[in-house]
Amino acid sequence: MSDFSHIVTPACLIDKAKLAHNAKRLQTVCEAQNIKLRAHVKTLKSVEAAALYAPLPSPITVSTLAEARYFAEAGYKDILYAVGLTPNKYEAVNGLMERGVDITVIIDSLAAAESLTSHSRRFIGPLNVLVEIDVDNHRAGIAADSEQLLKIVTQLNTDNNIVFRGVMTHAGASYGCFKNADRVSMAKQECAGVMAAAAILGQAGIECHTISVGSTPTALAGCEHFGATEIRAGVYATFDLVMADLGVCQRQDIALTVLTSVIGLQHDKNRVIVDAGWMALSRDKGNNLHGYGLVADREGNVLDGWYVSQTNQEHGIIRHKEGKPIPADKFAYGSLLRILPNHACATAGQFRHYQVTEDNCTVSETWKSADGW
Amino acid sequence: MSDFSHIVTPACLIDKAKLAHNAKRLQTVCEAQNIKLRAHVKTLKSVEAAALYAPLPSPITVSTLAEARYFAEAGYKDILYAVGLTPNKYEAVNGLMERGVDITVIIDSLAAAESLTSHSRRFIGPLNVLVEIDVDNHRAGIAADSEQLLKIVTQLNTDNNIVFRGVMTHAGASYGCFKNADRVSMAKQECAGVMAAAAILGQAGIECHTISVGSTPTALAGCEHFGATEIRAGVYATFDLVMADLGVCQRQDIALTVLTSVIGLQHDKNRVIVDAGWMALSRDKGNNLHGYGLVADREGNVLDGWYVSQTNQEHGIIRHKEGKPIPADKFAYGSLLRILPNHACATAGQFRHYQVTEDNCTVSETWKSADGW
Numbered sequence: 161m162s163d164f165s166h167i168v169t170p171a172c173l174i175d176k177a178k179l180a181h182n183a184k185r186l187q188t189v190c191e192a193q194n195i196k197l198r199a200h201v202k203t204l205k206s207v208e209a210a211a212l213y214a215p216l217p218s219p220i221t222v223s224t225l226a227e228a229r230y231f232a233e234a235g236y237k238d239i240l241y242a243v244g245l246t247p248n249k250y251e252a253v254n255g256l257m258e259r260g261v262d263i264t265v266i267i268d269s270l271a272a273a274e275s276l277t278s279h280s281r282r283f284i285g286p287l288n289v290l291v292e293i294d295v296d297n298h299r300a301g302i303a304a305d306s307e308q309l310l311k312i313v314t315q316l317n318t319d320n321n322i323v324f325r326g327v328m329t330h331a332g333a334s335y336g337c338f339k340n341a342d343r344v345s346m347a348k349q350e351c352a353g354v355m356a357a358a359a360i361l362g363q364a365g366i367e368c369h370t371i372s373v374g375s376t377p378t379a380l381a382g383c384e385h386f387g388a389t390e391i392r393a394g395v396y397a398t399f400d401l402v403m404a405d406l407g408v409c410q411r412q413d414i415a416l417t418v419l420t421s422v423i424g425l426q427h428d429k430n431r432v433i434v435d436a437g438w439m440a441l442s443r444d445k446g447n448n449l450h451g452y453g454l455v456a457d458r459e460g461n462v463l464d465g466w467y468v469s470q471t472n473q474e475h476g477i478i479r480h481k482e483g484k485p486i487p488a489d490k491f492a493y494g495s496l497l498r499i500l501p502n503h504a505c506a507t508a509g510q511f512r513h514y515q516v517t518e519d520n521c522t523v524s525e526t527w528k529s530a531d532g533w
Numbered sequence: 534m535s536d537f538s539h540i541v542t543p544a545c546l547i548d549k550a551k552l553a554h555n556a557k558r559l560q561t562v563c564e565a566q567n568i569k570l571r572a573h574v575k576t577l578k579s580v581e582a583a584a585l586y587a588p589l590p591s592p593i594t595v596s597t598l599a600e601a602r603y604f605a606e607a608g609y610k611d612i613l614y615a616v617g618l619t620p621n622k623y624e625a626v627n628g629l630m631e632r633g634v635d636i637t638v639i640i641d642s643l644a645a646a647e648s649l650t651s652h653s654r655r656f657i658g659p660l661n662v663l664v665e666i667d668v669d670n671h672r673a674g675i676a677a678d679s680e681q682l683l684k685i686v687t688q689l690n691t692d693n694n695i696v697f698r699g700v701m702t703h704a705g706a707s708y709g710c711f712k713n714a715d716r717v718s719m720a721k722q723e724c725a726g727v728m729a730a731a732a733i734l735g736q737a738g739i740e741c742h743t744i745s746v747g748s749t750p751t752a753l754a755g756c757e758h759f760g761a762t763e764i765r766a767g768v769y770a771t772f773d774l775v776m777a778d779l780g781v782c783q784r785q786d787i788a789l790t791v792l793t794s795v796i797g798l799q800h801d802k803n804r805v806i807v808d809a810g811w812m813a814l815s816r817d818k819g820n821n822l823h824g825y826g827l828v829a830d831r832e833g834n835v836l837d838g839w840y841v842s843q844t845n846q847e848h849g850i851i852r853h854k855e856g857k858p859i860p861a862d863k864f865a866y867g868s869l870l871r872i873l874p875n876h877a878c879a880t881a882g883q884f885r886h887y888q889v890t891e892d893n894c895t896v897s898e899t900w901k902s903a904d905g906w
């Protein structure tokens with residue numbers, strides 16, 4: 161146990177109690193609706209963190225095969241790799257199967273299905289595949305009513321070493337839903353989209369064992385997720401300013417902050433310089449409401465109106481949104497501040513270690529995270 | 534030696550010939566003007582890369598003490614840590630001195646000077662200090678004519694274990710100079726600012742052994758750097774779209790690209806989905822001219838008008854700037870593309886390994902990089 165005096169800044173702090181509280185919130189939703197929770201571990205990429213929100217033997221979702229290997233090493237067996245698979249990753253996928261991982265991959269085109277079936281001998285066991293459905297026009301996937309859907313699944317089913325398991329989607333457009341009513345609508349649209357795809361396949365005699373949906377705003381919209389067999393979400397465990405701005409959480413729920421030191425004061429320009437630049441905070445500006453993040457004191461109390469207005473690689477410039485002068489008591493040279501992140505996934509991704517606090521200002525553990533691809 | 538067939542995407546490619554060519558350009562400038570080149574190693578943070586642009590026993594500049602430790606391990610002795618020092622880093626600085634590193638740190642306030650002198654017993658040997666001068670109102674430092682300057686240096690000189698070495702500045706405002714004439718003006722302003730500070734100190738009988746300037750646009754402006762004893766610059770070794778847009782380099786000089794695979798095609802929306810999102814490309818939008826980067830084919834030929842318009846964590850969405858339909862031949866499922874980065878420092882910072890090409894599409898080496906703080 162140590163206070164912050166031996167922490168070199170910038171450092172990524174995780175509030176363990178808040179993480180556990182946030183984890184419980186989505187667990188409760190999934191338990192109440194009897195839906196499997198397949199947490200996305202991409203935000204913190206840490207086995208120790210996952211122990212709180214996806215304890216073994218939970219199924220998990222990963223965004224890279226490096227994450228899959230790291231979590232497999234820790235004993236996770238049921239892993240969904242939720243980025244469209246390409247042939248140059250077949251070897252890595254097979255490597256996971258050889259380690260005993262029950263991996264599931266996703267595709268969204270006939271070309272990808274044909275590639276998989278023509279290379280199926282490269283996989284030691286049957287490879288689970290989901291087809292990605294686009295429910296909100298925000299990224300990947302095919303429309304539920306696309307004639308491609310049946311062609312893809314038919315192609316997959318020509319091969320005994322490829323197992324079509326069902327459909328999945330990510331309602332990323334929910335990040336633009338600032339009212340809960342809109343998030344409820346989006347959650348319904350999300351489920352309706354994958355259910356429509358499953359119904360079309362059902363008419364062709366093809367069953368979807370898995371109907372997977374997910375995004376933190378829809379998962380926590382407080383509505384039924386009708387038809388879904390599993391929910392994927394990630395940032396709900398830490399939350400961030402984007403989620404707080406939407407109203408999905410309160411600012412005090414945010415479990416991740418960046419600890420930084422004041423390295424300089426420019427009273428004539430009303431600017432405070434800190435040692436957290438974009439290398440620590442990331443360059444994610446979220447909804448462009450808070451620069452590169454909001455400023456809190458070392459205990460985590462938000463200092464109203466103070467935000468990181470600019471960043472360089474290892475410098476952050478703090479200003480007040482109304483240009484107020486720097487109060488002498490809060491920003492002394494060498495003093496510690498915390499920055500609330502716009503986007504926890506991006507900020508956490510800049511660190512390979514997290515300093516874990518149990519008693520707000522007492523670091524109790526250091527967690528490592530996975531890295532790379 | 535291997536071609537790209539065994540590279541898992543996304544991957545960071547470094548073109549060794551271009552890196553060497555760019556390195557030589559600034560070396561030639563510094564040699565012609567008889568100014569020491571203290572290259573900033575923050576862009577690639579790689580000893581193997583530095584062997585091309587800052588071969589041992591070159592002096593170097595670092596942006597973190599983790600970089601300093603990593604380069605010290607490789608034999609670098611003369612290291613400038615170019616971010617304002619705070620007390621929670623004294624122990625790490627002393628650790629470097631104990632390893633035999635001749636480290637120099639920077640400060641810009643009397644509070645920082647008083648902190649250093651009151652803790653000087655924590656350093657095993659004399660600690661070299663530069664005072665940061667602000668020449669362009671863009672970040673840290675004090676004005677050359679600030680009455681603080683003499684107070685800071687006088688305070689430093691009260692302590693035998695602290696050695697005032699001189700002044701330094703970073704002309705970051707040069708990143709906004711789109712005409713070479715403006716970069717020449719900025720280079721003159723940069724040198725004039727630190728020379729003015731040195732002159733004020735000289736009048737008080739205090740000599741500046743080091744007068745350090747630096748930024749890639751001013752360093753390569755093609756003018757004399759009058760009075761400077763050393764030049765610091767970093768991104769000149771790889772360059773990027775920001776530098777090309779300024780006119781500091783040509784696009785074909787850019788030595789760093791991100792190799793990515795096409796994971797999906799959406800012909801109805803004129804969108805190509807690739808496996809390089811903001812985790813690989815960074816969220817740096819540079820001058821907001823090219824989204825998250827320009828698209829080139831696997832050989833590195835820019836595909837005119839195609840750019841990364843959106844990113845998620847592990848997805849990039851490529852569009853044509855005029856909304857052109859996707860040509861069938863260039864973006865087939867699984868094919869490789871390269872993304873030219875807006876800001877090489879930010880993009881390189883997302884990777885811990887670089888795939889080094891000597892023959893454009895042949896990977897000859899893998900380089901590691903330093904990480905963290």
